[in-house]
Amino acid sequence: MKDINLEQWFHGRILREEAEALLQRNGCGDGLFLVREMTNLAGDYALSLAFGGIKYHYQITRHSDGRVAIEEGQRFEGPVELVAHHFTAQDGLLTKLRRPLLRERNVEPMGYKGVTHAEMEAARRQAVASLASMGFRGEPHEAIAKFRRQVEQIVGAVIQTKQPWFHGKLTRVDAEKRMNQHLPLKDGCFLVRERDQQGSYAVCLAHRQTVFHYLLDIDVDSLLSISNGRKFDTLLAVVDHYSRKPDGLLCPLTDPIPNDEQLYEPTPVASKVALPDVPGSGRHKVVVSIGDDMPDFFRVDKEPGFQSIFSESSDQGVFEITPSAISTEDQLGSGNFGSVLLGTYSLPRTRKRVQVAVKMLKVDDVPNQRDEILREAQTMAGLDHPHIVRLVGVVKSNPMMLVMEIAHLGPLHKFLRKRKNREITWLEVLSLMLQVAVGMAYLEEKRFVHRDLAARNVLCVTPRFCKISDFGMSRALGLGNDYYRAEVAGRWPLKWYAPECIYFFKFDTKSDVWSYGVTLWEALSFGDKPYFGRKGTEILRMLEDGERLDCPAACPPEVYQLMTKCWSFESINRPSFKQVLRELKSLCKRAHKGEIRPADLYLPMRH
Numbered sequence: 001m002k003d004i005n006l007e008q009w010f011h012g013r014i015l016r017e018e019a020e021a022l023l024q025r026n027g028c029g030d031g032l033f034l035v036r037e038m039t040n041l042a043g044d045y046a047l048s049l050a051f052g053g054i055k056y057h058y059q060i061t062r063h064s065d066g067r068v069a070i071e072e073g074q075r076f077e078g079p080v081e082l083v084a085h086h087f088t089a090q091d092g093l094l095t096k097l098r099r100p101l102l103r104e105r106n107v108e109p110m111g112y113k114g115v116t117h118a119e120m121e122a123a124r125r126q127a128v129a130s131l132a133s134m135g136f137r138g139e140p141h142e143a144i145a146k147f148r149r150q151v152e153q154i155v156g157a158v159i160q161t162k163q164p165w166f167h168g169k170l171t172r173v174d175a176e177k178r179m180n181q182h183l184p185l186k187d188g189c190f191l192v193r194e195r196d197q198q199g200s201y202a203v204c205l206a207h208r209q210t211v212f213h214y215l216l217d218i219d220v221d222s223l224l225s226i227s228n229g230r231k232f233d234t235l236l237a238v239v240d241h242y243s244r245k246p247d248g249l250l251c252p253l254t255d256p257i258p259n260d261e262q263l264y265e266p267t268p269v270a271s272k273v274a275l276p277d278v279p280g281s282g283r284h285k286v287v288v289s290i291g292d293d294m295p296d297f298f299r300v301d302k303e304p305g306f307q308s309i310f311s312e313s314s315d316q317g318v319f320e321i322t323p324s325a326i327s328t329e330d331q332l333g334s335g336n337f338g339s340v341l342l343g344t345y346s347l348p349r350t351r352k353r354v355q356v357a358v359k360m361l362k363v364d365d366v367p368n369q370r371d372e373i374l375r376e377a378q379t380m381a382g383l384d385h386p387h388i389v390r391l392v393g394v395v396k397s398n399p400m401m402l403v404m405e406i407a408h409l410g411p412l413h414k415f416l417r418k419r420k421n422r423e424i425t426w427l428e429v430l431s432l433m434l435q436v437a438v439g440m441a442y443l444e445e446k447r448f449v450h451r452d453l454a455a456r457n458v459l460c461v462t463p464r465f466c467k468i469s470d471f472g473m474s475r476a477l478g479l480g481n482d483y484y485r486a487e488v489a490g491r492w493p494l495k496w497y498a499p500e501c502i503y504f505f506k507f508d509t510k511s512d513v514w515s516y517g518v519t520l521w522e523a524l525s526f527g528d529k530p531y532f533g534r535k536g537t538e539i540l541r542m543l544e545d546g547e548r549l550d551c552p553a554a555c556p557p558e559v560y561q562l563m564t565k566c567w568s569f570e571s572i573n574r575p576s577f578k579q580v581l582r583e584l585k586s587l588c589k590r591a592h593k594g595e596i597r598p599a600d601l602y603l604p605m606r607h
C-alpha cells in the first residue's frame with residue numbers, strides 16, 4: 001500500500017467547501033480531482049471530482065477487511081491504489097480521473113488546525129510504537145493507514161493535552177472564571193474541559209459576553225458529538241471542525257483561552273450555577289438524525305410532531321398527569337394490554353388542548369405489573385426522539401393510562417396495505433424505513449433493546465413521517481409473562497425474531513436488527529404478511545437451511561441485500577443500526593437519483 005501523504009493530489013483535512021473552491025479556481029474541467037481526508041471520520045477519505053462544471057464527492061471508506069472502496073464498489077489496498085485504478089477505468093464514477101489538482105510546492109497536506117506537522121509526526125510515531133507493542137509488524141505508514149482510527153485516537157489523546165485550549169478536569173464555575181479573566185470576551189473565545197464523569201467533555205464558548213457550555217456526548221463506539229451534531233473520533237477533530245464553521249454553535253471557535261495554570265487561582269468549593277440556555281440549541285436535543293446531507297425528499301423535520309411540544313417528561317422522569325387533564329373519546333385501536341383511545345390533554349403551562357393517544361392498561365388483569373409498567377414508563381420518558389412515539393405522562397388511576405403522542409394514520413402495515421400501488425411510491429416507503437432506522441440507531445446508542453420491532457409497531461403520523469411505538473412495553477410486559485409465553489399460535493411474534501431469541505431468549509440490538517430486516521420486508525411488500533401460511537417449526541427449519549424471505553416486487557436488489565444482511569444467522573455477522581443507517585442513506589440517495597430501482601417497472605415512479 002502506498003503512502004497517501006506523498007501524493008500531491010492529497011490535500012489532507014480540508015472541508016468539502018474548500019475542495020469545491022479549489023476545483024473551481026482550477027477551471028473545474030472534466031476529470032479534475034483531488035482527495036481529501038474527511039474531517040469527522042478518521043480513516044475515511046473523499047474524492048472530489050469535477051464533471052460537466054459540477055463538483056461531485058465520493059466517500060472512500062475503509063471496510064472491515066482493511067481495504068478501501070467507494071461505497072460497495074471494488075476494494076483496494078489503499079486510496080492511492082483506488083485513484084490509480086480510476087485513471088484507466090471509469091467504473092461507477094461519472095468520468096475517469098484525468099487531471100490531479102496538486103498541492104502547492106512545499107505545502108504539506110492540511111493537518112489539524114493549530115497543530116504543526118512536527119507535533120503530528122511525533123504523535124504518530126508514538127501511536128505506531130503502541131501498535132508495534134500490540135504485535136503489528138510492517139511499514140509505519142501501513143500501520144497508520146490500516147489502523148487509522150486507532151492511530152488517530154492515540155494521536156488525539158497525545159496531542160490534545162498539549163493544546164492551549166485543553167484545560168483538563170475543570171468545573172463549569174472554574175471554566176467561567178478562567179474565561180472571565182479575559183474580559184471583554186471576544187465572540188468565539190473557547191476552552192475545552194473534562195467534566196466530572198470520566199471521558200466526558202464540554203466545550204465552553206463565549207458569545208455576546210456569556211459563556212455557553214456545550215456538552216460532548218460519547219457513544220458506544222467512543223465517538224464524540226455535541227448532541228445531535230456530527231461525530232468525531234477525537235477532541236482535536238471536534239475543535240478542528242467547529243473552528244472551521246459554527247455548524248449549530250452560536251459562532252465558530254476562534255481564540256483558545258490558554259491553559260496557563262499561573263493565570264488562574266483554583267476555586268476552593270465550586271457552587272452549582274444554572275447553565276444558560278443555548279439559543280438555537282433545539283436541534284442539538286436529538287442525538288441521531290437523518291442528516292443534513294440527504295436530499296429534501298427525505299427531510300421530515302418540518303412535519304407536525306417532529307419537535308416535541310411536551311416538555312413535562314424527559315430528565316425529570318415520568319410525569320404524572322392528573323385525571324382531570326385528560327378526556328378520552330373514540331377508540332384508535334386495541335392491543336394486548338388494553339385499548340388505545342383518542343384523547344385530549346391540556347398542556348399544564350399554556351392550557352392549550354392537544355390531541356394525544358391514551359393507552360388504557362388493564363393492570364388488574366396482569367397481576368403485579370403496576371410497578372413494572374411504571375418502571376418501563378420511566379425508561380420511555382428518558383427517550384426523546386422525533387422517530388420514537390414520546391410518552392407524555394402517566395395517569396395513575398385504575399385503569400392506569402399511558403398518555404402518548406398521537407400518530408393519526410396508525411400502524412405502517414395497515415397504512416401501506418390501503419395505499420399499495422396507488423398513493424405511495426416505493427421510494428416514499430423507503431424514506432419511512434429510513435426514519436425507522438434513525439429511531440433504532442438512537443435506541444442502539446442509548447443501549448435500549450426494543451424486542452418487538454415490526455410494521456405493526458411503526459405508526460404513521462403523516463404519509464411521509466413515522467415513529468416507532470410500543471417501545472418498552474415489550475420489555476415491561478414481554479418476556480416472562482403471558483404474552484410471549486402464551487401457547488396461542490400467532491401471539492409470539494416469532495416471524496420477527498432472530499434465531500437466538502427463539503432458541504435462547506437472547507435479545508439484544510442485533511436481534512432488533514433482524515426484526516428491522518423483517519419490518520423492511522413488510523414495508524416494501526406494502527404490508528404483506530411475512531412467511532404467510534407457514535408454521536413456526538417450518539420457518540425455523542427454513543432459516544436453518546439458509547432460506548430467507550423472497551425479495552418483494554417493489555424492492556431494489558440492493559435494498560434486499562441489506563435485508564439479508566440483517567438476517568445473518570449469527571448475530572455477530574449482522575450490521576449494527578449505525579451501519580444499517582449508513583448503508584440505507586447511501587441507497588436512498590442512489591434511489592432518489594434513479595440509480596437503483598425495483599425490477600418491477602410497473603410500479604409508479606414519481607422520481
Ligand code: AMP
Pocket residue numbers: 332333334335336337338340357389404405406407408410411456459469470
Ligand atoms: P398497541 O397496544 O401499542 O399495540 O396499540 C394498539 C393499536 O392502537 C395500534 O395498532 C394503533 O392502531 C393504536 N395506537 C397505539 N398507539 C397509538 C398512538 N400513539 N397514536 C395513534 N394510535 C395508536
